[in-house]
Structure formats: C-alpha cells, structure tokens
Amino acid sequence: MQPSDPLREQMIAQYDAMSAQLQQAARYVLEHPEEVALVSMREVARLAGVQPATMTRLAKFLGLPGYDELRAQHAAALRQRGDGFAAKVRQRVDEGSGRGASDTASHMLQGLSAQLAKLCEPDALRQLEGTATRLRSARKVYVLGLRSCHAVAWHFHYVMTLLGERSVHLDGPGGTGGDGLIRATSEDVLLVISIKPYAKDALELAQLAKDKGVGIVSITDSEVSPLVGMSAQTILCPTETDSFFHTLTPALAVSEVLCSLLAEFDRPQTLEALQQADEHLSHLNTYSTAIPRRQ
Amino acid sequence: MQPSDPLREQMIAQYDAMSAQLQQAARYVLEHPEEVALVSMREVARLAGVQPATMTRLAKFLGLPGYDELRAQHAAALRQRGDGFAAKVRQRVDEGSGRGASDTASHMLQGLSAQLAKLCEPDALRQLEGTATRLRSARKVYVLGLRSCHAVAWHFHYVMTLLGERSVHLDGPGGTGGDGLIRATSEDVLLVISIKPYAKDALELAQLAKDKGVGIVSITDSEVSPLVGMSAQTILCPTETDSFFHTLTPALAVSEVLCSLLAEFDRPQTLEALQQADEHLSHLNTYSTAIPRRQ
DNA sequence: ATTTTAATGATTTATTTGTTGCAAACATCT
DNA sequence: AGATGTTTGCAACAAATAAATCATTAAAAT
The missing domain is CATH 3.40.50.10490 (Glucose-6-phosphate isomerase like protein; domain 1)
Structure with a gap:
C-alpha cells in the first residue's frame, strides 16, 4: 500500500525471524495499519488474537523503545495520507488515461463490485x-x-x-x-x-x-x-x-x-x-x- | 473537506451558541480533526489551549454521551478516507437499521463489493x-x-x-x-x-x-x-x-x-x-x- | 448592590492503559 | 531421555486517562 513506509518494510523483512505469536501480531498490524493508530494496544491485541504483551514485544523486536512508538509511526502515516490525497488522485488520472490491460482489469473489477452491491437490494x-x-x-x-x-x-x-x-x-x-x-x-x-x-x-x-x-x-x-x-x-x-x-x-x-x-x-x-x-x-x-x- | 460530516455541520451550526472556552475547543477540533482521532483527550485539550474538562463538556454539548464518542466519530472518518475508492460504497453500510439475516447478508455483500473496488487501486x-x-x-x-x-x-x-x-x-x-x-x-x-x-x-x-x-x-x-x-x-x-x-x-x-x-x-x-x-x-x-x- | 445563573478551573475517582516479571509449555540439541 | 534456551500466557503494577464532583469566578437579572 505504502511502499515507502520503512517500518512496514522492516516488518516484512524480519517477518520470518519472528515467533508464531509475533507473526500473528505483525500480520494484523500490516493488514490494519489504521487500527494501530486509532485504537488502544489492548484492543489491537484483541483484534489480532494475541496477548497484549505480544504487541509490546513486537515493538521491541522491531527495535522500538515501546509500543507507543509503533503507534506514533502509524499515526504519522495516517496524518500524511490526508495531504497525499491529491497525489493519489493524480496518479490515478495519469494511469487512467492509459492503455490496455490495467484499464480492462479495472473496468471489470468495478463492474463486479457494482454487481455485488446490487445484490444488497x-x-x-x-x-x-x-x-x-x-x-x-x-x-x-x-x-x-x-x-x-x-x-x-x-x-x-x-x-x-x-x-x-x-x-x-x-x-x-x-x-x-x-x-x-x-x-x-x-x-x-x-x-x-x-x-x-x-x-x-x-x-x-x-x-x-x-x-x-x-x-x-x-x-x-x-x-x-x-x-x-x-x-x-x-x-x-x-x-x-x-x-x-x-x-x-x-x-x-x-x-x-x-x-x-x-x-x-x-x-x-x-x-x-x-x-x-x-x-x-x-x-x-x-x-x-x-x-x-x-x- | 467533508461536506457530508454531520457532526462537523452540527458544530458549525451551534458554534454561536457556545461559551468562549467551548468555542475555542470546537475551533481546534474543526481545524484538526485528525488529532482528535489520534491523540488523547488531554493532549487535544492542551493543543487547543483549554482545560481537559472542556473537551468533555464540548462532547456533551453536542448531545454525545461522552468524549469517547467524539473521538470515535473522527476515527471513523479517518478510517474511511484510507479506503479512498471504497469509501463511496462504504457510506451506505450503516443505513441498514435492520434485524437479523438480511442485515448480515447485506453487510457482508457490501464489504465484498468494497474489497473488489479496492482491487482497482x-x-x-x-x-x-x-x-x-x-x-x-x-x-x-x-x-x-x-x-x-x-x-x-x-x-x-x-x-x-x-x-x-x-x-x-x-x-x-x-x-x-x-x-x-x-x-x-x-x-x-x-x-x-x-x-x-x-x-x-x-x-x-x-x-x-x-x-x-x-x-x-x-x-x-x-x-x-x-x-x-x-x-x-x-x-x-x-x-x-x-x-x-x-x-x-x-x-x-x-x-x-x-x-x-x-x-x-x-x-x-x-x-x-x-x-x-x-x-x-x-x-x-x-x-x-x-x-x-x-x- | 445583591442575588442568581452560568461558566470555568481544580480536585478526585474509577478505569483503562502499556509494561514488566515470572512460571508453564514448548521446541531443540546433545 | 534429559538439559537448555526460547516462546508464550498470566497477573500484577504504576502511569495515564476520561468523567464526575466540587469550588471559584464572572456575568446577568432583579
């Protein structure tokens, strides 16, 4: 999603070296970065299905002083996204004018998405x-x-x-x-x-x-x-x-x-x-x- | 930014009816919605230059049960922005005021629809x-x-x-x-x-x-x-x-x-x-x- | 000018939070 | 097998948090 997030990349890189519980925690963090920024550690732990302590351990494993730093980084990323919004749109327009495959794929997926939405009637x-x-x-x-x-x-x-x-x-x-x-x-x-x-x-x-x-x-x-x-x-x-x-x-x-x-x-x-x-x-x-x- | 944020509109509408401190708090909340979602109430109060209690009072003034609800709403808004594309679809999710099976089904289908939309990124x-x-x-x-x-x-x-x-x-x-x-x-x-x-x-x-x-x-x-x-x-x-x-x-x-x-x-x-x-x-x-x- | 009312600040209280220490469970390697 | 080191779950802790309560101040009304 954010290819230029160093913490994210670190987690992916070190993922193999983690214990099972740490992996489970890391996986949730990778997949739900907003939650990390928005809710408490215990809540994140609950959602990830691990002990609260595991979240602390994950932070330390990544070389951070504590969980607070983990959250701070995710919060910062979320703050930035507000600014980067325009950039994203621009990127999409650039690509949207384009050629071939991506266009076909995008069109098809949007169609499928709409069909599922229709099933809600x-x-x-x-x-x-x-x-x-x-x-x-x-x-x-x-x-x-x-x-x-x-x-x-x-x-x-x-x-x-x-x-x-x-x-x-x-x-x-x-x-x-x-x-x-x-x-x-x-x-x-x-x-x-x-x-x-x-x-x-x-x-x-x-x-x-x-x-x-x-x-x-x-x-x-x-x-x-x-x-x-x-x-x-x-x-x-x-x-x-x-x-x-x-x-x-x-x-x-x-x-x-x-x-x-x-x-x-x-x-x-x-x-x-x-x-x-x-x-x-x-x-x-x-x-x-x-x-x-x-x- | 969010023309369709009801809480925002309410704050603007009732702004004149607020006391001085409440106005100061409300003003900060309006201008820094991300902070409300991301940091603690006391910190927001400090940044806004008001007493912590004032933030609680602001929430109650708006008819909310407490400050937590104020934060929850801002957090939800921030979450949606992250989804970007899927946001449009997601908006309708909460409309189902319903009971039981249809609700579950509808919710699930809308989620799937949003996920497909996300694949268009x-x-x-x-x-x-x-x-x-x-x-x-x-x-x-x-x-x-x-x-x-x-x-x-x-x-x-x-x-x-x-x-x-x-x-x-x-x-x-x-x-x-x-x-x-x-x-x-x-x-x-x-x-x-x-x-x-x-x-x-x-x-x-x-x-x-x-x-x-x-x-x-x-x-x-x-x-x-x-x-x-x-x-x-x-x-x-x-x-x-x-x-x-x-x-x-x-x-x-x-x-x-x-x-x-x-x-x-x-x-x-x-x-x-x-x-x-x-x-x-x-x-x-x-x-x-x-x-x-x-x- | 005095009472009344609302607003603000300070204090207290019950939760909740992140962290740490410890023992059980687990796997690993002689 | 047995010993060793790691991983994991649990519980206790101190710090921080949001809300409730009380006291003080400022403004409005009589």
Whole structure:
C-alpha cells in the first residue's frame, strides 16, 4: 500500500525471524495499519488474537523503545495520507488515461463490485434469507454444480463440511456424482447452481431429486432459468461481464453469504464444529504452521 | 473537506451558541480533526489551549454521551478516507437499521463489493498486469490450489481449458496431483493460489516446481505470505469478512480478471478456441438447448 | 448592590492503559 | 531421555486517562 513506509518494510523483512505469536501480531498490524493508530494496544491485541504483551514485544523486536512508538509511526502515516490525497488522485488520472490491460482489469473489477452491491437490494436479500431458512431446516444438503458452477458448488460444500456433516457434494469420478442421491428423502434439500448455458446433467439430476420429493433451492442467473420452475427458492445473481466469459464471482459471493447465514444461526454449535475441524486438521498436519524458509 | 460530516455541520451550526472556552475547543477540533482521532483527550485539550474538562463538556454539548464518542466519530472518518475508492460504497453500510439475516447478508455483500473496488487501486492493477504478462509467455500453465482454494484454481483452469490447451490442473485422486509437474520445465509457469492457513502440500509442491526452474506466480492474501518469497509475481487480495470464514470471492474475481486479460490479448485466437469448444460441447450434447418443461 | 445563573478551573475517582516479571509449555540439541 | 534456551500466557503494577464532583469566578437579572 505504502511502499515507502520503512517500518512496514522492516516488518516484512524480519517477518520470518519472528515467533508464531509475533507473526500473528505483525500480520494484523500490516493488514490494519489504521487500527494501530486509532485504537488502544489492548484492543489491537484483541483484534489480532494475541496477548497484549505480544504487541509490546513486537515493538521491541522491531527495535522500538515501546509500543507507543509503533503507534506514533502509524499515526504519522495516517496524518500524511490526508495531504497525499491529491497525489493519489493524480496518479490515478495519469494511469487512467492509459492503455490496455490495467484499464480492462479495472473496468471489470468495478463492474463486479457494482454487481455485488446490487445484490444488497431488498429483493435479493429476501431471496437469500428465504433460501438460508430452507437450507437450515434440511436434514441433509446436497450440492450440485457442474462445469463452470463446480467451483461454487464445491466451495459451498467445503465450507459446510467444516461446519458439520450435513452436506453431500454430488460429484465424483466416473460419472458417479448422482449416486449421492440414492438415499435422499423429502427431508433433504438440494442446492443446485447453474448458469447459462445450463448443463443438461445438472437439470436432469435436479429433476430426479425433485421427483423423489427432495426440496430444491437454486442459485441461477435469470428469471427464465429452467431452475426457477422447479425450485422452492431461487437466488438470482448477475453473470455478465464485458469479457468473453460469464462471471461466477457474484454466485460465489452468494454462496459464501449463505454459509455465513447458516453459521450465524447457531453460533455455539458453529464454533464447536470449527474447533473440531481445527483439531482434526492440525493432527493431520495439513497446514504449514511455521513459515518455511524463504529463498 | 467533508461536506457530508454531520457532526462537523452540527458544530458549525451551534458554534454561536457556545461559551468562549467551548468555542475555542470546537475551533481546534474543526481545524484538526485528525488529532482528535489520534491523540488523547488531554493532549487535544492542551493543543487547543483549554482545560481537559472542556473537551468533555464540548462532547456533551453536542448531545454525545461522552468524549469517547467524539473521538470515535473522527476515527471513523479517518478510517474511511484510507479506503479512498471504497469509501463511496462504504457510506451506505450503516443505513441498514435492520434485524437479523438480511442485515448480515447485506453487510457482508457490501464489504465484498468494497474489497473488489479496492482491487482497482494502482498497486493491485500493476500486480494483475504483471502476472498476466508472465502467464502469457508461458508454454504451459500449471494451476495449484488446495482445500479452500481449490474452487479458484479449478475455475481458472476450467476457463483456460476453454481457451486453449496450455493449462494443467495440479489435482487428482489418490494424491496424484503433483504428477502433472513431472515434465515441467523452466518455460512453464505455476499459478499457485493459497490463503491463510496455507496448506502444507501446496507450499511444498510450489517449492518443488521452483526447484525445477518453473516460474511461480501466486494469488495470496498478504505481504508476508510464504508464497511471496518464492514468486516472481504476486497478486494480493483481501480475504477478511466479519463472518467466521475467509472469503474467496476477491480471489475468484482476480482469477477471472486474469483469464480475461489473457483472452483479450489475442482476440482472434480466443474466438476460434471458444468456437471449437462450443462445437465440441454441442456434439456431446452437454447443455440443455430447449428449456425443459416447467413444473 | 445583591442575588442568581452560568461558566470555568481544580480536585478526585474509577478505569483503562502499556509494561514488566515470572512460571508453564514448548521446541531443540546433545 | 534429559538439559537448555526460547516462546508464550498470566497477573500484577504504576502511569495515564476520561468523567464526575466540587469550588471559584464572572456575568446577568432583579
């Protein structure tokens, strides 16, 4: 963000030499420099998830006399930003007049940003809430998304897996994806994600599920999507870009919001489930705890 | 400076009704709003040349519960200025006076929208462009994303597959994911996506690839991500939400932008590749052409 | 001129802050 | 294994903080 902030650079440079807790503290400071300037040390520590003492230790590790100096530097940086405001705008204009790639990228990102903002409209929120409610009451949640929608389906399933064991992902090698539905009942719900062009297999599987009495909810792209007719709840999200492809970013955002709503519904249970997942994964040594040597 | 700061306007409006000391305090606050946010009340009082108690009285005079609220408001204003681009979007956040789920959803979506807007800043655009350039010149592009990042990796790979045959997805059943690298050379590039907590396997595979001379580019979440050190190009994207989970929406957006930039680079070839894909898929009868019967 | 009212200054009080010392837990290396 | 050095969490501390209280002063009204 500020390439010319010496303290920042020092933290990045010395990051590898820090202990785990120090790294966690440093990471938060790097990512939330304003907070360091604006709130108390204990509060920063709380937000960073470390002991208050660790913040002091971080300051000393960086060669500063104490935490106050750390805050002072961040405060100074924040003060300067008021002045440097004009410079930033100028920089943007310079570049904005420009050529090619950055322009395309910026335009596309702004479009996506606007699409997400649009999802905040009352209609969309109602759909989200309705769908979350329906999913909440399900015994099992089957998740189906083929081809381009695989990414969204899988991610939803992945998060739901961390949360409990109600989720079944309808996908598998050798075309066995549909087998998950063998014992599906009317107590279950199928979340199907599909956008134009709609994959035939997805529609057929959804129809099959519906015939078995499974409740259908869907994330799709249009009022006239084939999914709308067979779904008890539908969330519509935009997919258009000015590029060649349809975007799945709004759909992924929607699925993440659904996960959050479901998680938020029963916080204690969610926390317990997440802790279980943590333990399991740490036993499996899945994640890199210490940062490996840099090259 | 801030025409839409209600507290500011209130102070100006009520200025005449204040006592001499209160006016002096208010004047300083109006002229040095950053200081109010950044230093203690007593210090502000000293700088303003009034008694500490006067600052408390000023806050109460303005109808606030106490000085803390005065500082909180100035801090919030300062925070927003930092976000710059996203500020516009952020303004609406507090409007939701609401209850429950819709509120959570709306808040989260607005946050995501702001994060995408932030990616339009010059720094991020530079990273995007640099990475796209690096990917463009690669003979083959290997794509690696494990666990939560699988969704992004797979989607990138999927789109790249429609575009040509340069993409290899490093994933597979039975832990065979790394096998794709067997014939990787220094002409190739590995795109690795990983966010905290970083999957050990992903880091190890990336390191292996690097040792083979493969160029590394990455999408990750922090300056101090272990990927930064081993990558020729890195795109940083935010992952924080106020929910339990990290979001992958910005990462997906970034990957879609990368795809677009690559596609845009050679439009004729892209169009041809897409037409081929269309033909292939229509021969396979993959997509539902007619909208099936509604129920 | 005297009372009343508001404003300002000084003092006190209960919190909160940043720091430090110490013991348990941890990893590391013979 | 056992010993050693580091890292980490906890609790106690002194300093500083914001607010509440009381005393004094200045101005306004009678």
